[in-house]
Amino acid sequence: MSSEQTPAIPETAGPRPRRLTCAAVLAALEGLALVVGGAWMLVEGLAGDPDDRQSAVTGGVTLIVLALLPLLAARGLLARRSWSRGPAVITQIMALPVAYNLLQADSVAIPAGIALAVVAVAALILLINPATTQALGIRGPGRAQDGKQ
Numbered sequence: 173m174s175s176e177q178t179p180a181i182p183e184t185a186g187p188r189p190r191r192l193t194c195a196a197v198l199a200a201l202e203g204l205a206l207v208v209g210g211a212w213m214l215v216e217g218l219a220g221d222p223d224d225r226q227s228a229v230t231g232g233v234t235l236i237v238l239a240l241l242p243l244l245a246a247r248g249l250l251a252r253r254s255w256s257r258g259p260a261v262i263t264q265i266m267a268l269p270v271a272y273n274l275l276q277a278d279s280v281a282i283p284a285g286i287a288l289a290v291v292a293v294a295a296l297i298l299l300i301n302p303a304t305t306q307a308l309g310i311r312g313p314g315r316a317q318d319g320k321q
Contacts, residue, residue, distance in 0.1 A: 210235030
């Protein structure tokens with residue numbers, strides 16, 4: 173391992189903070205929801221009678237591929253990899269406009285929008301928490317890897 177790489181688990185590692193575990197679980201749930209939604213769209217596109225079969229199949233495949241981001245982030249968070257916080261935060265930021273659009277609908281999508289907004293905000297709070305940052309070995313900007321400046 174070169175001196176430029178960060179270790180998988182920081183030197184000050186103790187037990188994984190519950191906040192980190194909760195953030196990983198929320199990211200994994202979002203990823204699983206994307207897989208389920210994508211699979212449903214894909215099955216409907218292939219076996220059902222959609223208005224536009226190509227769009228349904230493309231949408232389903234796209235959702236399944238997009239599910240990789242939160243699923244990989246959740247795995248990285250559980251393994252305490254510092255790189256995993258970035259994709260997890262990006263996933264939550266991308267979820268907020270989706271939740272807003274669901275809330276603007278006049279349908280059964282409103283409860284889904286509420287749930288997505290709550291999960292995204294809760295996950296963001298958990299991800300930026302100092303205990304989570306410390307457990308992942310993330311140091312602030314301008315700080316050297318070994319703690320010296």
